[in-house]
Structures are given as C-alpha cells and as structure tokens.
Amino acid sequence: MKRTLGVCYYPEHWPESQWAEDAARMAALGLTWVRIGEFAWARMEPTPGTLDWAWLDRAIETLGAAGLKVVLGTPTATPPRWILAKHPDMIAVDRDGKPRGFGSRRHYCFSHRPYRQECARIVGLMAERYGKNPHVAAWQTDNEYACHDTVLSYSVAAQQAFRDWLAQRYQSPEALNRAWGNVFWSMDYASFDEINLPNLTVTEANPAHVMAHRRFASDEVASFNRLQTQIIRRHTDAPIAHNYMGQITDFDHFAVGADLDIASWDAYPLGFLSDRLPATAEHKRRFVRQGDPDFQAFHHDLYRAVGRGRWWIMEQQPGPVNWAPWNPDPLPGMARLWAWEAFAHGAEAVCYFRWRQAPFAQEQMHAGLLRPDSVAAPAFEEAALVARELADMPNVEPARADVALVFDYASAWAWETQPQGRDFSYFRLVFEAYKALRRLGLNIDILPPDTADLSGYKLVLAPGVATLSAAFIGALGSFTGTALLGPRTNAKTEEFATPVPLPPNLPGLNATVARVESLPPDVPVPLTERGNFLHWREKVETTAEVLETTQDGWPALIKSGGIHYLTGWPDDAAWAQLLIGLSNAQGIDTDTLPEGLRRRDTPTHRFFFNYNSVAVDWGDATIPAAGVYWAKH
Ligand code: GAL
Numbered sequence: 057m058k059r060t061l062g063v064c065y066y067p068e069h070w071p072e073s074q075w076a077e078d079a080a081r082m083a084a085l086g087l088t089w090v091r092i093g094e095f096a097w098a099r100m101e102p103t104p105g106t107l108d109w110a111w112l113d114r115a116i117e118t119l120g121a122a123g124l125k126v127v128l129g130t131p132t133a134t135p136p137r138w139i140l141a142k143h144p145d146m147i148a149v150d151r152d153g154k155p156r157g158f159g160s161r162r163h164y165c166f167s168h169r170p171y172r173q174e175c176a177r178i179v180g181l182m183a184e185r186y187g188k189n190p191h192v193a194a195w196q197t198d199n200e201y202a203c204h205d206t207v208l209s210y211s212v213a214a215q216q217a218f219r220d221w222l223a224q225r226y227q228s229p230e231a232l233n234r235a236w237g238n239v240f241w242s243m244d245y246a247s248f249d250e251i252n253l254p255n256l257t258v259t260e261a262n263p264a265h266v267m268a269h270r271r272f273a274s275d276e277v278a279s280f281n282r283l284q285t286q287i288i289r290r291h292t293d294a295p296i297a298h299n300y301m302g303q304i305t306d307f308d309h310f311a312v313g314a315d316l317d318i319a320s321w322d323a324y325p326l327g328f329l330s331d332r333l334p335a336t337a338e339h340k341r342r343f344v345r346q347g348d349p350d351f352q353a354f355h356h357d358l359y360r361a362v363g364r365g366r367w368w369i370m371e372q373q374p375g376p377v378n379w380a381p382w383n384p385d386p387l388p389g390m391a392r393l394w395a396w397e398a399f400a401h402g403a404e405a406v407c408y409f410r411w412r413q414a415p416f417a418q419e420q421m422h423a424g425l426l427r428p429d430s431v432a433a434p435a436f437e438e439a440a441l442v443a444r445e446l447a448d449m450p451n452v453e454p455a456r457a458d459v460a461l462v463f464d465y466a467s468a469w470a471w472e473t474q475p476q477g478r479d480f481s482y483f484r485l486v487f488e489a490y491k492a493l494r495r496l497g498l499n500i501d502i503l504p505p506d507t508a509d510l511s512g513y514k515l516v517l518a519p520g521v522a523t524l525s526a527a528f529i530g531a532l533g534s535f536t537g538t539a540l541l542g543p544r545t546n547a548k549t550e551e552f553a554t555p556v557p558l559p560p561n562l563p564g565l566n567a568t569v570a571r572v573e574s575l576p577p578d579v580p581v582p583l584t585e586r587g588n589f590l591h592w593r594e595k596v597e598t599t600a601e602v603l604e605t606t607q608d609g610w611p612a613l614i615k616s617g618g619i620h621y622l623t624g625w626p627d628d629a630a631w632a633q634l635l636i637g638l639s640n641a642q643g644i645d646t647d648t649l650p651e652g653l654r655r656r657d658t659p660t661h662r663f664f665f666n667y668n669s670v671a672v673d674w675g676d677a678t679i680p681a682a683g684v685y686w687a688k689h
Contacts, residue, residue, distance in 0.1 A: 197288075460502070593606070
C-alpha cells in the first residue's frame with residue numbers, strides 16, 4: 057500500500073478568502089488528506105435548530121477541488137453553549153462532586169441520554185448531507201475520548217446509567233452482594249437504586265464496586281461512539297476512525313475499535329516525554345527534543361491491534377506544543393523521523409497537527425506547519441521531504457512479528473484500583489517489557505487480551521494481566537512457543553476477588569503464589585544471574601523447573617513446558633538477561649542496539665531510527681542525529 061500524508065485544518069478559523077490558497081499549498085506540499093470539522097458545532101448550528109452548512113459545503117468543495125481528500129470529524133467534543141443551557145445537567149462531575157464548566161471542550165458526560173440525542177441529531181444531519189460527498193473519504197467520531205480526564209463522571213446521569221448497567225449485569229441485588237463480597241463491612245444492598253457511584257466514600261470503596269464502575273464507564277464510551285458509527289454508516293461506505301491518545305487507559309480501546317474501520321492516534325512525542333512518561337530526569341534530558349525512543353512505536357503497535365491492522369496518525373506534532381510542562385523545539389529531522397517510524401509500523405497515513413498556528417485562543421503557542429503569518433515553519437520542509445520520499449518508495453507493508461505482547465485495559469483499572477504498592481502501574485510494567493524487547497531490535501505485535509490463537513508467534517508475553525480470558529487460556533493450552541506470564545498475571549477473578557486455588561492457575565504449571573510483597577523503588581531484590589526485581593515480587597511454591605532465583609532464594613522464573621512464570625518486576629538488566637535467553641532458545645535473533653537507536657523490519661526493508669542528538673554507526677550504516685536510515689533486506 058502507498059502511504060500518505062495529511063494535515064488538520066480549521067477553515068472556520070480563517071477568512072474564506074484564504075481557503076483556496078491554503079488548499080493549493082497543501083496539495084503542492086504533497087498532502088493527500090485534510091481533517092476538518094471536529095470542533096465546529098457552533099458554526100454548523102449557531103442557534104438551536106438553525107443550521108448553516110453553506111460554509112462547510114464551500115470548504116469541502118474548495119479542498120476537494122484542490123485534489124485533497126477530506127476526513128470529516130463529528131463535532132460532539134465541543135457542544136455549543138446553547139446546548140448546555142438546554143441541558144444544564146449534561147456536564148460531567150468530578151470525583152469530588154464538582155461540576156466541570158463551559159469554556160473549553162469535552163464538557164459533557166457520556167451517560168447523559170438527552171445529550172446523546174443531540175449528538176445523534178447533529179451526526180445524522182452531517183452524515184445525510186456529506187455521506188455521499190465525493191470529497192469526504194473518511195470520518196472521525198468526536199475527538200480524543202478521555203482527553204482532559206473525562207471518562208469517569210459522577211453526575212446524576214452517570215449514577216442512573218450505572219444502576220441500569222448493574223441491574224443488567226447482576227440481575228438481582230443478592231447476586232451483586234455475593235459477587236462483590238458486600239458482607240465484608242455490612243455493605244449489602246437491598247435494591248439497585250441504593251447503589252451510588254464509588255466516590256465520596258469515607259475510606260476506600262470496595263474494589264469490586266470500583267472495578268464495576270470502571271467497566272461501566274468504559275462501556276459508556278463504546279456505546280457513545282457506536283451511536284455515531286451506526287448513524288454514519290447508514291449514509292456512507294467511507295471508513296470511520298477515532299483519534300485516540302498516548303498512555304490513556306481509561307476505556308477499552310479494543311471495544312471502541314470494534315465499531316470502527318481505522319484506529320488512529322495523536323502523537324506528541326515531546327509533550328508526552330515532558331508530561332506523562334515515567335522516566336528518569338537523565339532520560340528526559342537526553343531525549344528532550346526527540347521524544348522517548350519507544351513511546352511512539354509502542355502506540356503504533358497498540359493501535360495497529362486496536363484497528364485490526366488499519367491505523368493512522370491523525371495528529372502529528374510539528375514543532376513545540378503548548379500543553380506540556382516544558383515545550384521544546386524538536387531537533388531538525390524529528391518531524392520526518394516520526395512520520396517514517398509510523399509508516400514502518402504500518403500507518404496508512406500521517407497527518408500533521410495543524411496547518412497554520414492559530415494567533416488566538418488556547419493553542420496560540422502550539423506550532424503548525426505554517427506560522428500564524430503563513431510563512432512555512434520548519435516542519436513544512438520536513439513534511440515536503442517525506443512526501444517526496446514516499447513518492448519514490450515502493451509500497452511499505454506491515455510485518456508479522458515473532459514476538460507478541462498482550463495489552464489489557466481492564467488490568468490497568470485493576471491495578472489502579474488495588475496497586476498494593478505505589479509504583480505498580482500496569483502501563484509502566486507493559487511498556488518496560490516492550491522497551492526491553494525493542495532494545496534487542498525486535499519487531500513486536502501487541503495483542504488484545506481475548507486473543508484465542510497464538511500460532512505463528514514464538515514468544516508471547518502477558519505481564520500483569522489481572523484476569524486471563526478463557527479464550528487466552530485456551531490459546532495457551534495449544535501454544536507451542538514460549539509464553540512468559542507474570543508478575544501478577546491471573547491474580548484476580550473477573551469480580552475482583554482472589555481466586556482459590558490461589559494464582560497463577562496456568563495450564564500445566566504447578567505453582568501457587570503464597571506471598572506477595574511490594575517495595576519502595578530504592579529497595580531492589582538482586583537476582584542470581586543479572587539485574588534485580590523492583591517494586592514487586594512473589595513467593596511461589598512450585599514443583600516446576602526453576603530457571604532463576606533471587607539472591608535470597610525465592611524462585612524468580614519457573615517453567616513447565618512452554619509456560620513460564622515470572623515472579624517479580626524486572627529492572628532493565630534483568631529484562632535483557634531474561635529476554636535474550638528466552639528469545640535465543642526460540643531461535644529469535646537478538647541484536648542489542650545502542651541507546652536511542654531503534655530498528656524495525658518490514659517484509660522488504662530494515663529501518664533504523666536514531667533518537668539521539670548525535671550520529672550513530674551501526675553495522676555498515678551511519679545513521680545521522682535525529683535521522684532515518686533504510687535498506688533493502
Ligand atoms: C490534541 C487535540 C487537538 C489539539 C492538540 C494540541 O490532544 O486532539 O485538538 O488540542 O492536542 O497538541
């Protein structure tokens with residue numbers, strides 16, 4: 057497949073007299089796609105029921121006439137002020153019970169049924185009008201579900217919807233009481249109407265209650281999205297996407313993705329490094345203008361799985377952003393490197409955010425491909441270079457990896473609900489495993505937790521999956537490669553109880569987790585061969601083969617057949633030791649790469665991405681600072 061570039065554009069921000077020139081410049085730059093519309097509700101419907109499509113008709117026509125394909129976004133992330141006046145209770149409420157006000161975006165609660173009807177109405181009108189428009193070649197629902205911490209809402213609407221959801225799931229209050237263990241502190245309910253959302257409790261709420269709420273809130277995002285996709289599909293065959301984010305686990309992206317044709321995500325490597333990535337100060341300094349060398353790739357692989365193979369970058373950072381604690385300028389070359397890395401991981405399209413920097417409102421400090429005065433900003437030339445390179449490049453095809461890593465959103469909720477040690481972050485555990493694999497030069501596929509067939513993989517990792525699905529346990533039973541599970545894998549039931557017999561309950565592995573301990577980060581537990589466990593470890597009683605132990609004598613890695621169980625959280629050195637051993641035993645070649653250099657194989661090419669600010673020599677190649685190198689196999 058030929059890979060393509062695009063850009064995010066807001067015609068409503070600019071005088072109409074500028075549109076044609078903008079469109080011509082986009083086309084001349086070599087862009088294929090232009091995403092528009094996602095925040096423009098107040099211009100589409102300035103007052104209740106007064107619709108103004110004329111400007112949008114002309115914008116789409118102008119862009120289309122220049123040869124661009126339009127991605128049309130539904131505007132439901134920014135309901136106009138008058139909708140709020142009509143439905144004052146549609147606003148989300150935070151966990152302290154405070155309503156979240158108007159004046160930015162995402163000011164709605166997913167559970168508010170009348171707001172859903174407003175969404176269905178505007179999406180229906182848009183889809184009717186533009187579903188057959190020849191220039192509208194793809195759709196985007198809403199914008200970044202979960203952004204600004206908006207999934208969990210403690211509104212009256214959410215409470216009502218939660219009670220309905222509980223009644224459906226448990227059928228009777230007695231069944232719910234049993235499932236949650238409400239006998240514990242006399243927490244039994246006599247009716248579903250007595251059950252509140254799990255905020256404002258005196259001390260921690262029952263974790264089963266919290267987990268039910270997390271599952272419910274995730275389902276609400278999925279059904280909110282489904283309402284839109286069902287309407288859009290009545291009017292068009294164009295693919296539908298949503299733009300997800302980085303390191304956001306508040307809803308099950310696989311569940312939302314099931315209703316979409318394409319997964320896409322918004323990649324802001326420098327913002328993420330500064331704002332959210334758990335890393336040392338030294339690491340953040342080293343990669344301050346490049347981004348973490350694995351963070352983008354991890355999400356590329358994750359969203360390739362969420363999109364069942366089809367995925368895009370819907371927004372790519374082009375220069376400094378405005379929203380992180382610090383907002384550095386990317387090194388020259390990064391706007392090109394990030395795009396190529398996405399293509400090498402199978403992105404169909406990469407769209408830069410945004411065309412022109414806005415001189416007004418919240419994001420006036422956020423760079424675009426153009427400055428506010430329309431002069432090209434540095435990323436403009438880099439995008440032009442990528443466009444020329446793509447034109448010369450034969451098709452870039454995705455590769456099937458030997459190694460797979462499971463990612464499970466419900467486990468993120470589980471370990472947030474009951475971390476047991478402050479540092480037990482599910483995302484971090486999985487991301488560290490991913491980084492360790494990437495440092496060895498490996499391609500990785502990410503798998504959803506209900507994967508039922510592991511054939512074709514040689515090595516499969518599923519650290520920290522709180523409850524293994526029946527499908528996955530079945531797949532393990534017939535898997536002929538190496539599976540590495542643990543720590544904390546299969547440690548809870550679906551209802552968030554401790555299973556008896558005790559975990560891990562893996563097919564063919566005789567092992568019992570008899571004790572767990574969490575530790576402060578400066579108390580490592582040394583392993584016999586190399587590295588340490590950090591944060592967490594388990595004492596297993598087992599008759600299985602013990603491959604590695606801690607220096608104080610607890611089994612660290614055990615195995616029976618292909619099933620391996622890891623009893624702690626490895627540091628980087630321990631991961632490297634373990635993964636080199638397990639990979640090589642499966643005939644997977646590893647290549648320990650220099651810091652900041654990463655590689656990705658496609659069926660035809662080997663790509664190198666140098667996240668360092670200095671050139672790196674590797675094999676026959678010199679990869680420039682912030683540079684990309686590729687060669688045919
Ligand atoms: C994204 C969002 C865009 C814009 C951008 C700025 O999270 O989808 O609308 O706000 O961030 O970096």
